[in-house]
Amino acid sequence: MQPDPVPPQTLLIDADDTLWENNIYFERAISSFIAYLDHHRHAPAEVRCVLNECEHATIAAHGYGMASFERSLIDCFTKLSQAPPTEEQCRRIAGFAQSIAEQAIELLPGVAETLPLLAKRHRLILVTKGNAREQQKKLDRSGIHMHFMAVEIPPEKHPDAYREILSRYALTPAATWMIGNSPRSDINPALAAGLHAVYVHYPNTWVLEHDDLVQPVAPQQLIRLDSFAALATHF
Ligand SMILES: [Mg+2]
Numbered sequence: 432m433q434p435d436p437v438p439p440q441t442l443l444i445d446a447d448d449t450l451w452e453n454n455i456y457f458e459r460a461i462s463s464f465i466a467y468l469d470h471h472r473h474a475p476a477e478v479r480c481v482l483n484e485c486e487h488a489t490i491a492a493h494g495y496g497m498a499s500f501e502r503s504l505i506d507c508f509t510k511l512s513q514a515p516p517t518e519e520q521c522r523r524i525a526g527f528a529q530s531i532a533e534q535a536i537e538l539l540p541g542v543a544e545t546l547p548l549l550a551k552r553h554r555l556i557l558v559t560k561g562n563a564r565e566q567q568k569k570l571d572r573s574g575i576h577m578h579f580m581a582v583e584i585p586p587e588k589h590p591d592a593y594r595e596i597l598s599r600y601a602l603t604p605a606a607t608w609m610i611g612n613s614p615r616s617d618i619n620p621a622l623a624a625g626l627h628a629v630y631v632h633y634p635n636t637w638v639l640e641h642d643d644l645v646q647p648v649a650p651q652q653l654i655r656l657d658s659f660a661a662l663a664t665h666f
Pocket residue numbers: 445446447448449611612613
């Protein structure tokens with residue numbers, strides 16, 4: 432016997448590393464940056480640690496996006512070599528960041544098949560944080576924009592950002608779900624704002640997005656899935 436279908440819900444869906452690859456490009460750019468530095472003086476783990484600190488500080492001051500990432504690489508270089516980079520070195524560092532912006536959008540497995548099924552029964556809103564222009568451009572290039580009735584690009588996904596979205600679209604928290612790969616940005620703040628959540632595991636989630644998943648109190652629900660395609664069996 433088929434289980435009763437879920438009544439129509441509003442599904443807020445994250446984009447980077449939920450719908451399409453993102454963090455792997457940053458990891459590749461960071462590997463190139465580390466290889467460019469003097470290996471005899473700086474172990475890769477040490478560089479990574481300094482870069483994480485630089486990214487924390489840059490994002491807090493300037494938000495997400497490619498300009499911030501480039502700035503973090505330059506700050507990291509300056510800290511490690513105890514001198515700012517020369518013009519030529521700046522150009523090389525900018526090239527590592529630029530390589531990410533030039534990537535084609537690669538949808539994650541199951542996304543292209545599953546999104547239309549979800550969109551047929553539910554209301555889908557894309558909720559991705561970051562630089563609004565860069566994120567909108569990625570969506571435009573992705574070929575999946577038609578499945579979303581709206582797009583929200585807050586600078587950061589904290590509980591108030593989710594509360595604002597609830598109020599803007601007059602959503603009932605009990606019939607609204609946040610779906611994404613990041614415990615820190617998608618799951619925990621959405622649960623704090625009273626939504627249900629679906630954690631879709633992604634193996635290469637950025638270290639700055641890691642956190643322990645909060646356990647909601649019933650009737651609030653948290654579903655854990657291994658793939659985007661598995662959403663079709665729940666919704
Ligand atoms: Mg994500």
